[in-house]
Amino acid sequence: MEQVIANGLYLGAQYALIALGLTLIFSLMNVLNFAHGQMYVMGGFITYTAVSQFGLPFLVGLVCSAVILAVAGALLERFLFRPVIRKSRRDESTMLLAAGVAFFFDAVILLVFGEKQRGVPKIADGVFNWDFRIVMPYDRILVGLLAIAMIAAFILFMQHSRAGRAMRALAQDKVAAQLMGVDVAFYSMVGFATGAMLAGLVGGLLVTITGINLGMGGPTSIKAFMMIMIGGAGVISGAIAGGFILGMMESVGLTVLASSGDITYLVIFASLMVFLAIRPQGLMGKPWG
């Protein structure tokens, strides 16, 4: 039992970090970022390249992922999403754009990094063993703690910095924020960059454990969508809750349902449907996003 909870927490911390980026972009611009999973894969490959090809320390690789993805996110917002949102008649048009960006990232990853599964050496050796009740390699614990630290840093940034306050105001009411003198265009860009950066950071963290390959983008996006549906789209606390809930469900499901084959995800999906029928806006979301 302790083992299941520990696994769930470890998974949940990473998932929450992925969901945070997605929900941030959604809350600021009403864009459902289909390319989020691909950004995550990109982050993983960048860390891999920095660490394994150039022999840099892991933390430098992680910073590289964060910086490159943040710049990419800012450029995407400035030159693609902003003009399309301005010109298009329906909000949903950005979905086509986001899907196009997802394909584009896939293509870039394929051309630059190839289709092989990549990984970097473990960042910590040894296995933590508490009486065989919880057995967990140290590198997983380290990654889990790093993820939780990043979530905490993100919350502090959103709550107590000027930029964070501006972004929260934007998410609440764009017009009101603009009237109060918030630079909407600039902070939309900052928000998109931050969201992309978070995706890159998780990719960089996880490449040390699960490795990374081209095909992981799409499924990651779907999982992230599920998390923000559980928690409520566009709400920071909801994304964190959704991430931990999905991580826990996956961990419990894989243990309890292991005997009946690969149906964990089927059960999670089905219960999600029932949950959404009762509470369409998720745990903490506002109705209709």
Next chain:
Amino acid sequence: MMSKKTIASLAAFALAVYAVVPLAIAASGRLDFYYTLTSVALLSIASAGVWLTFYIGRINIGQGAYALMGGYASALLVTQLGLGFWWTLPLAGAFCALVAVLIGLPILRLRGVYFAMVTLVLTEVTRLTALALPFTNGAKGITSIPLPGALTILGITVIPDFSTLENPKLAFYFMAVTMMMLAYALVWRIVNSRLGHLCRSLQQNEELASSIGVNTAYLRVLAYAISSFMGGIAGASFVAISQSLYPSSFQVADSVNFMLNCFLGGLGYVFGPMLGTLLLYFGWDLLFATGRFQLLIYSSLMIVLMLVLPNGVLSLLERKGARA
């Protein structure tokens, strides 16, 4: 009711798909185009369904799920019960419509990205269900499904047995374009009727519509069921052509593509999804020659198109009309 111009353009379109295209293919000797065009026609039926859900203001990324369900319904009826393909086709559609009503009742209460995400998840659920169910044969799928047999009504052979035909590809092509024209005629009819007006009212403001007495819940489910019916028959026809079906035959990427077809053609135009499907499918096929840069060029073109024409390709017509 129909203006002369409409009838003339309809006749021209029918002439093009039934006579000009086969002649052109015969002349060029590129028989593989039959398969491409058949696929385009069938995919555009499914896209028309997605378009109809757009018309009531919902983003549907779950059409792949219904295509898969329709495919399995038809394949299982043919292989297990020995029913003729032509009878399973409407049954597959009806099965999908029924499922759509059951699933739609709860989830159609969702809007915007919530509905989009749930339908996306539905696609994945359907794939996993097909993997897990005892009678769908798991990842091995259903293979060597017989070609469509003859359809006789009152002793008259309406449709000959496809396996006896000299060129089943041509037969499939005719079947697909006929179904496509029927599907678009249906959508066109819906849009230009009282039902269409009501649907537009849902798209604009659901609360307002319901406050003046429009039965929004019923309309939503109706439109979603019709949409899923189209997805089902498209899926069933695809299975008949490829004669095999796997849980991965229709997946998330297909669902997303159905939605993209609608966007690309233009959400404001009934024939938008048809054009969008043609462009996306052919574009992908033509870019095959570029080898490993295929995806890069394809996605770049998609992004550029979106930047230049965010309201779909058919919005070009509108601009011309405004100037004249």
